[in-house]
Amino acid sequence: xxxxIVNSIASWILKKRIHHMExxxxxxxxxxNELLLDLLCKAQNTEFGKNYxxxxxxxxxxxxxxxxxxxxxxxxxxxxxxxxGESNLIWPTPITMFAKSSGTTxxxxxxxxxxxxxxxxxxxxxxxxxxxxxxxxxxDSKLFTGKSLRLGGSKEIYQxxxxxxxxxxxxxIYNMPFWASFSSTPGSGVSLMSDWETKxxxxxxxxxxxxxxxxxxxxxxxxxxxxxxxxxTGKSSIDEVWPDLEVYFHGGVSFEPYRNQYDKLIKSxxxxxxxxxxxxxxxxxxxxxxxxxxxxxxxxxxxxxxFIPMSTHGTPHEKVxxxxxxxxxxxxxxxxxxNAGLWRYKIGDTIxxxxxxxxxxxxxxxxxxxxxxxxxxxxxxxxxxAIKKTACELDCEVMEYTAAPIFMEGKNKGAHEWxxxxxxxxxxLNNFRKCLDQNLQDINSDYEAKRFNNMTLDLLTLHEARPKxxxxxxxxxxxxxxxxxxxxxxxxxxxLEELLSLNRN
Numbered sequence: 166x167x168x169x170i171v172n173s174i175a176s177w178i179l180k181k182r183i184h185h186m187e188x189x190x191x192x193x194x195x196x197x198n199e200l201l202l203d204l205l206c207k208a209q210n211t212e213f214g215k216n217y218x219x220x221x222x223x224x225x226x227x228x229x230x231x232x233x234x235x236x237x238x239x240x241x242x243x244x245x246x247x248x249x250g251e252s253n254l255i256w257p258t259p260i261t262m263f264a265k266s267s268g269t270t271x272x273x274x275x276x277x278x279x280x281x282x283x284x285x286x287x288x289x290x291x292x293x294x295x296x297x298x299x300x301x302x303x304x305d306s307k308l309f310t311g312k313s314l315r316l317g318g319s320k321e322i323y324q325x326x327x328x329x330x331x332x333x334x335x336x337x338i339y340n341m342p343f344w345a346s347f348s349s350t351p352g353s354g355v356s357l358m359s360d361w362e363t364k365x366x367x368x369x370x371x372x373x374x375x376x377x378x379x380x381x382x383x384x385x386x387x388x389x390x391x392x393x394x395x396x397x398t399g400k401s402s403i404d405e406v407w408p409d410l411e412v413y414f415h416g417g418v419s420f421e422p423y424r425n426q427y428d429k430l431i432k433s434x435x436x437x438x439x440x441x442x443x444x445x446x447x448x449x450x451x452x453x454x455x456x457x458x459x460x461x462x463x464x465x466x467x468x469x470x471x472f473i474p475m476s477t478h479g480t481p482h483e484k485v486x487x488x489x490x491x492x493x494x495x496x497x498x499x500x501x502x503x504n505a506g507l508w509r510y511k512i513g514d515t516i517x518x519x520x521x522x523x524x525x526x527x528x529x530x531x532x533x534x535x536x537x538x539x540x541x542x543x544x545x546x547x548x549x550x551a552i553k554k555t556a557c558e559l560d561c562e563v564m565e566y567t568a569a570p571i572f573m574e575g576k577n578k579g580a581h582e583w584x585x586x587x588x589x590x591x592x593x594l595n596n597f598r599k600c601l602d603q604n605l606q607d608i609n610s611d612y613e614a615k616r617f618n619n620m621t622l623d624l625l626t627l628h629e630a631r632p633k634x635x636x637x638x639x640x641x642x643x644x645x646x647x648x649x650x651x652x653x654x655x656x657x658x659x660x661l662e663e664l665l666s667l668n669r670n
Contacts, residue, residue: 182297186453189464190523194489198225201469204502212254213243213508225487232509234473234485234500237275240510244276247506250326255506256280262340264333264445276330277445283505287466288337291441291448294463295414298453299439303411308378311409312350316368316382316390333445350375361640369393377407383417383650384427385565389636391430403431416441418650419528419549422563425556426588442528446512447503450526459525464488467504472497475515478532491518496544498532515544534654538570539579539621541612543605545653551604552585559597562588565635565651569661571626580623584664586630598627634668641667 189196205228209219222228233239243254244263252259255278262284263276279288300306317334331339338356341349351371358364373394380387391403400406410431420427420440427438442450442460447468450460462470470488475496477484485500499514501507513533516526530545537543548568556563564586571580583601591597602625606613615621635651642663652660 182294183301185465186294186298186461190461193464193524194487196464197469197488200465200467201225201228201502204467204469204504207257207504208255208506210253211257211506213506217508229471229485229487234483234509234511236511236513237277240507241275244278247278248276248326248328248330250328255508256282256504258282260506261328262336263328263330264336265330266333266445275445277333278505278507279333279336279445280505282467283447283503284337284340286504287447287468288333288443290466291443291451291463295439295441295451298451298461299412299437302453302455303437306411307409308411309348311376311378311407312348313379313381314351314368314372314375314377315349315356316380316387317356350377365390365393366397369397373398373406376409378409378411380410380413380415382415384415384420384423385418385651387413387415388423388426388430395430404433411435412437412439414439414441416443419545421549421553422556422566424553426562442526444512444514446501446507446510447505449499449501459519459527462488462524462526464524469502471500471502471509472516473500473511475532488524491521491524493518493521496529530654533656534652536568536570536581536654536656538572538656539615541609541615541622543581543609543612543654547605547609547612548654550608551601554604554608555597555601558600559591560589561591561597564588565630567635567651567653567655567660567664568625569655569658571623578619578623579621580625582626582628582658582661584628584630584634584661584668586632586634590629594627594629598625601625601627628665628668630664630668634664638664638667 205219205222208214247254260278260280262279266275351368355367440452450462453461473485478498496517500511513531515529519525535544566585568583571582573579
């Protein structure tokens with residue numbers, strides 16, 4: 166198909182969808198309330214709907230009073246029954262797909278239901294919307310003159326009791342509509358290979374022959390892929406391999422620790438970076454403006470949002486609020502109700518709002534991935550900012566890191582212990598240590614208070630990781646692949662001790 170025709174079709178779709186987005190921007194609470202009532206109506210005759218009397222829930226207040234907040238463990242027995250073939254338990258239409266995820270909080274596998282509605286009206290709709298927003302902001306784009314290089318998970322699809330399961334990315338690729346498959350590389354055969362290391366080279370071999378105009382995947386693994394591309398081709402920059410590359414759609418982990426490395430590999434001043442926020446449970450938000458760190462909350466994907474202020478999270482006075490009650494710069498735990506049968510489900514992510522008109526957010530971390538042993542309330546957003554600032558000041562590059570507390574023992578004060586893998590190490594590790602500690606204090610007043618005169622916390626401890634330590638740790642834990650992420654911060658020492666032990670051997 167000629168590119169002008171493709172652009173004309175895309176332009177027509179774009180204008181239509183942009184109009185719909187403007188509607189939920191102008192009437193966000195009405196759209197969300199209508200969506201909630203629609204979900205309740207559709208599911209009223211399911212087992213879950215009957216148990217909680219969905220048929221006579223007519224407003225958010227009743228919904229909030231009647232249904233409890235739930236986590237995966239609460240819903241797991243029902244998910245398992247669904248996975249064994251029972252129907253009409255949590256959602257009226259048959260659920261035959263499950264996104265398998267071990268996460269980073271537990272070694273136990275989780276099986277998240279993926280309905281046909283969530284596949285089409287959420288995940289695939291988001292893919293189209295992302296293109297709409299990008300093209301709307303960049304009318305001179307030549308995105309359709311080439312293909313999108315997608316870097317997904319490493320697992321194939323498994324069949325069991327009439328249902329299938331695998332990485333979310335594998336499910337999306339396996340069920341991909343023709344329009345997406347036509348414009349993507351590598352092909353499904355390579356994308357669904359189960360051995361990650363073999364697959365990475367296969368992706369390189371296939372994609373270096375293609376005209377790639379966009380990238381999509383987790384920043385850490387895409388960085389590995391691009392370095393493999395340069396190694397295979399002998400080129401000095403990605404621009405030499407894919408001269409028409411214009412945008413990278415990224416998500417899964419913060420991009421900030423990797424930005425400098427991307428700038429060195431992709432030298433084009435026209436290169437753009439667009440962040441997305443999605444998970445096995447759904448697609449929640451996407452960057453809708455060029456050169457922005459804020460993500461537009463997508464309000465019409467079949468997901469109803471609620472929020473728990475982190476100041477009350479896990480306390481007897483825990484508070485849950487709707488979109489109409491949120492405030493700027495408050496840290497919230499995210500709760501979702503979806504068109505895949507997740508009802509008031511706490512996914513474990515934390516966000517804060519940067520705009521209320523329209524509703525834009527930034528992902529700040531995980532409810533379980535922070536350090537707050539001594540009242541310092543260190544969240545991933547703080548850590549990422551301090552790492553970036555320190556690396557810039559000392560002219561070095563950080564690949565991966567994790568941190569955990571050193572607990573008080575006897576007369577010894579507490580502290581934080583870090584292990585960092587550098588691409589370009591600092592000239593003096595001790596200077597990096599002191600600089601990082603000071604930057605953490607500058608960014609986080611609670612950490613600063615606990616560090617004051619070493620009152621509660623001593624200067625942080627820092628270890629330099631050997632090359633590819635974190636990749637080896639992921640492989641050892643069967644987590645090697647595009648959707649698996651490094652646990653950045655933890656209130657216990659499990660991950661850190663495993664990495665320190667591996668680093669010594």
